[in-house]
Each structure stands twice: as structure tokens, then as C-alpha cells.
Amino acid sequence: MENLYPIFVKLEGQLCLVVGGGKVAERKVGSLLECGARVRLVSPEVTVPIKEWADQGKLELRQRQYQTSDLEGVFLVFAATNREEVNRRVAEECSARSLAVNVVDDPGACNFFVPSVIRRGKLAIAVSTGGASPALAAKIRRQLELQFGPEYQEFMDILTEVRRQVLKGVADIQQRKRIFNDLVESDILDLLRKKKYDQVKERIQNAYRGNRS
Numbered sequence: 001m002e003n004l005y006p007i008f009v010k011l012e013g014q015l016c017l018v019v020g021g022g023k024v025a026e027r028k029v030g031s032l033l034e035c036g037a038r039v040r041l042v043s044p045e046v047t048v049p050i051k052e053w054a055d056q057g058k059l060e061l062r063q064r065q066y067q068t069s070d071l072e073g074v075f076l077v078f079a080a081t082n083r084e085e086v087n088r089r090v091a092e093e094c095s096a097r098s099l100a101v102n103v104v105d106d107p108g109a110c111n112f113f114v115p116s117v118i119r120r121g122k123l124a125i126a127v128s129t130g131g132a133s134p135a136l137a138a139k140i141r142r143q144l145e146l147q148f149g150p151e152y153q154e155f156m157d158i159l160t161e162v163r164r165q166v167l168k169g170v171a172d173i174q175q176r177k178r179i180f181n182d183l184v185e186s187d188i189l190d191l192l193r194k195k196k197y198d199q200v201k202e203r204i205q206n207a208y209r210g211n212r213s
């Protein structure tokens with residue numbers, strides 16, 4: 001297999017199809033909804049959380065077996081039934097339409113994989129083993145969760161705001177670059193961990209003034 005090409009996709013408002021309504025489908029739906037996707041789910045039987053999402057209007061439920069017409073208007077597809085022949089049919093029909101498709105029981109038939117992800121605000125770190133070992137991807141995710149604690153979320157909020165102000169107020173590109181680098185190289189993360197917010201403010205001001213800290 002060639003290298004996988006990693007991208008982060010905006011799913012907000014995009015229609016995504018999930019075929020199947022078991023535990024695996026439920027996990028995929030959960031992550032789709034977190035990203036603001038519109039979800040259509042086709043399955044004769046569904047788990048309790050899937051039924052609840054449907055009742056709350058969070059997804060469109062077609063409670064029957066998969067039909068080709070379910071593909072109409074969709075952006076990407078998950079074949080997540082426990083029946084190999086159904087998953088294979090979905091994969092073939094998606095390929096014929098150049099649709100992005102993930103087949104939960106057949107890495108060879110996927111044209112994208114779902115990685116294991118940690119999020120800290122806008123920071124997302126995604127891990128994939130190219131389908132070789134989802135268990136290892138999950139283990140590395142757990143290790144990263146310890147290394148990148150909740151303080152990264154606050155740091156991301158600070159960086160977002162400072163970047164917005166600097167892009168507006170500092171014309172010189174070299175100066176901007178220096179400010180951004182000084183901020184990421186500073187001890188702000190450590191100060192956030194210790195909740196020393198006054199010193200955090202000081203570090204931000206120092207970066208603006210060009211005093212290294």
C-alpha cells in the first residue's frame with residue numbers, strides 16, 4: 001500500500017451515510033455528529049443511543065435494509081453492518097460513484113480510514129496505523145492524552161486570540177514570526193498547568209515587546 005494522505009475534512013452541513021446500526025456504527029455516528037455532519041443512517045435494527053439521536057432529530061433514520069438510492073446526495077459513506085456481502089455491495093456502489101467509503105470489516109475496501117484522535121480545542125492529533133492495528137492506534141492515543149493535557153486547550157485559545165491581534169496590528173512579517181515563535185517556545189504551558197495566569201499575561205506582553213522569556 002502507498003502512503004496514506006492525511007487530511008482534516010470539514011464535515012459541517014455535509015450529508016454522511018452510515019449503513020448499519022450496531023456498536024461500530026454508533027461510534028462512527030458519534031464522531032460525525034461531533035463534527036457537525038448531517039447523518040443519514042440505514043439499518044433494520046439500531047442501538048438505543050442511535051434511536052435516541054433519531055428521536056431528537058439529530059439524524060435521519062431509515063429503518064430498513066440498505067438500498068442503492070440511500071447514496072443519493074451523500075458526501076461520504078460508512079459501511080458498518082455485520083454482513084460482509086452488504087458491506088461489499090456498499091463499497092462497490094460507492095467506488096462506481098467515486099464516493100469516499102469506509103468499510104468497517106475490510107481495510108482493503110476502504111478509501112479512507114478513521115484515525116484515533118485527541119482534541120484540545122482546535123488542536124487535533126490523529127493517529128493511524130493504516131489499518132494494521134487499531135489497538136496500537138488507540139494505545140498511542142492514550143499515551144498522547146497524558147502528554148498533551150487540558151492546558152493545551154487554554155493555550156490554543158490564547159494562540160488563536162494573539163494571532164488574530166498580531167495579524168491585524170503587526171505589519172512586519174519577520175516581527176510576526178518572532179512573536180509566534182517566542183509564544184510557542186515560552187513556558188506558558190507550564191504556567192497554565194500551574195494556573196499562574198498573571199505570569200501568562202506577562203509572557204504574552206513580553207512576546208509583543210520582543211523580550212524573550
Ligand SMILES: C[C@@]1(CC(=O)O)C2=NC(=C\c3[nH]c(c(CCC(=O)O)c3CC(=O)O)Cc3[nH]c(c(CC(=O)O)c3CCC(=O)O)/C=C3\N/C(=C\2)[C@@H](CCC(=O)O)[C@]3(C)CC(=O)O)/[C@H]1CCC(=O)O
Nearest residue numbers: 104105107113114115116128129130131133134135137138
Ligand atoms: C481508531 C478507531 C477509530 C474509530 O473507529 O472511531 C478505529 N478502530 C477503533 C476501535 C476498534 N477497532 C476494533 C475494535 C475491537 C477490538 C479489536 O479487535 O482491536 C475497536 C474497539 C476498541 O479498540 O476499543 C477492531 C477492528 N477495527 C477494524 C477491523 C476490521 C479489520 O481490521 O479487518 C477490526 C476487527 C473487527 C473484527 O474483530 O472482526 C478496522 C478499522 N478500525 C479503524 C479505526 C480503521 C483503522 C485505523 C488505523 O489506521 O489504525 C479501520 C481499518 C477502518 C475504520 O473503521 O476506519 C477506533 C479506536 C478509537 C480510539 O479508541 O481512540
Ligand SMILES: NC(=O)c1ccc[n+]([C@@H]2O[C@H](COP(=O)([O-])OP(=O)(O)OC[C@H]3O[C@@H](n4cnc5c(N)ncnc54)[C@H](O)[C@@H]3O)[C@@H](O)[C@H]2O)c1
Nearest residue numbers: 020021022023024025042043044045065066081082104105
Ligand atoms: N472498524 C472498526 O472499528 C470495527 C471495530 C469492531 C468491529 N468491527 C466490525 O464491524 C462490524 C459491525 O460490528 P457491530 O458490533 O456494530 O455489529 P452489530 O451486530 O452490533 O450490528 C450490525 C448492524 O448491521 C445492521 N444490518 C444488517 N444487515 C443490514 C442491511 N442489509 N442494511 C443495513 N443494515 C444492516 C443490523 O441491523 C445491525 O444494526 C463487524 O463485522 C465487526 O467485525 C469493526
